[in-house]
Amino acid sequence: MTDLKSKVEKVPKKYKEMGGRWLTSSIINDEVDPTCHPLGPNNKLVFAPGFVTGTRAPSSGRLSVGGKSPLTGGIKEANAGTPFSQMLARLDIKALIIEGKPKDDKFWVIKINKDGVNFEKADAYLGKGLYEAYPLAFDKYGKKVGIAGIGVSGEMKMTNAGVCFNDIDNRPSRYAGRGGLGAVMGSKGVKYIILDDNGTQPVKVQDNEMFNEGRKTLTNALLTNDGTKPGGMLNALGTAALVNVINEAGGLPTRNFSEGRFEGAAKISGEAIAEAVKTRGGAGRTGHPCHPGCVIGCSNVYPKKDGTEHVSCIEYESTWAFGANCGIDNLDEIAEMIWQCNDYGIDTIEAGGAIAVAMEGGLASFGDGKKAIELMKEIKKGSVLGRALGCGAETIGKVLGVSRVPSVKGQNMLAYEPRAIKGIGITYATSPMGADHTAGYTVGAEVLGLAGPMDPLDTDKGGLAKMLQDSTAFIDATGYCSFVTFATGDPDSFDALLQTVNGVLGTSWTVEDTGRIGNEIIEIERTFNKAAGFTEIDDRVPEFMKYEKLPPHNHVFDVSDDALDKVHG
């Protein structure tokens, strides 16, 4: 972006078989000085689709965005489900790397089609909410393009600015949200990246027969599994179905991580969202997919009382962050704040965390949704308070003198309390990404079984935590949605997933290779973080969780430092 020049490079042999998070983390580790300022000229921003993105593999429309995070100060991979991912793959772009920094304050649109790259002025789109700015761009460039963009928060380089992508209906609603990569994009003067895949060829598949065999088996597994099937948990109730489950387990962080059960949980759950869609009708939807080719469809469109569209979509993490974590039990208020996040270009989890910390700091009472909405408006205004809130929970916590900030490596925790669900606390503490639940995820990870039988209380050996992080890192490289792993818990279905990958790439990977690759990804990230200045001290949960008992189970986080250090060896 220093000279507004682009170039096309042949894929180096080293990266030939990489994709998604494997590729973004490798490029960042290879090309970015770990001690650079994340908003300076030496950071880079990398967009990479997964191995099978853009093919007929089911639920595979995801891409990774990588860089040095201004929020954590370490390496970051943020992941989004969006048609943009498939267009990037069809344009035969393995990785799109943005580097340098303009000498002035101007912002640009980077337009890419099969013929090349153009830079155009972005003035018409600046300073506006994305619900206004995205339609303007679709009007200019055509309704079938893909748009990656930043909101005003990214223009102002707030450390909670995410990278926004369009959904299948062209809403600015799918985010590579965590870690402030929108601020990195803003620091490089990029407002939009617009893809036009008109006239492109389908994504190359090396072995069609193998690919199709795997695709059919995997699709069938997804269509029959209780989690992913039509009418199953994700399709009928969305990810927010988990609100009632995790609440019953006493692990739903409430009022800035002070309790594990929320009395208003039922009112903010997936069941409540489905009920509102049913009774209000109109534009309301459940079972909404985030990209073409998804057979699960876990997203939703939440309607206002009059049936008009309020926001898409209300995820588990979002309804928790603005709901239970803020003591708010009103779905309409939660929907409004999610809309604000989409409009201003920020991550809902960190934003909800910031509001909860702001409540603890006295800017509003817990449960006061109206005041929370007013506080959020400061972010769009760019007031000093807004900028502090837009930089996330740790920043606003410092500004207000709050000692109970539930973050690891500067990133706010998620909708699972570490004191109630210790294994997730281990993931929060030891993931190179900072507090991140999707880092240690794969539901079907037992099939990998590389570390032997898994005992959930085996916290001293860290085997389970490492295996989960490694297997998730592999999935993050494939382009598959994490949720396909609901259906890959048995060896045949997991093999089918591998067949699709091997079919596309022409590789012969086995289950063991997925563990090897996952481990390589994590090691690359830890290498970067270490050079960036991270030590074991950064692989810890916040101090207060070690002595403050969390109701209803009244546990503290008592996993030893030694056990945490053993996770990665």
Place this chain on the structure above:
Amino acid sequence: MIEIHFYGKLRKYSDQKSPLHESLIYLEVNKRDTIQSITNRLGIPSIEMSSCVFLNGEYSSLTRKVKDGDRLGLFPDNMLLLYRQHFKVEE
């Protein structure tokens, strides 16, 4: 007496069926009762339930004994526990 919280399609087993509130019933239990004997007594076929069963907030097997004052949470076949690997099944 124990309190039983129903979720999703299982709310039909309580009088309060709206998903916006607690679908809760109270039940007398005896010394020999387990989670399974209670669901049998209530006439809930196993096919309607998922393995997502919580007793006092602990992920539990159906053979686990219940006692006065306990809280039981029952989820239907299409509501699952994510991160199941992190939960030890209490017997």
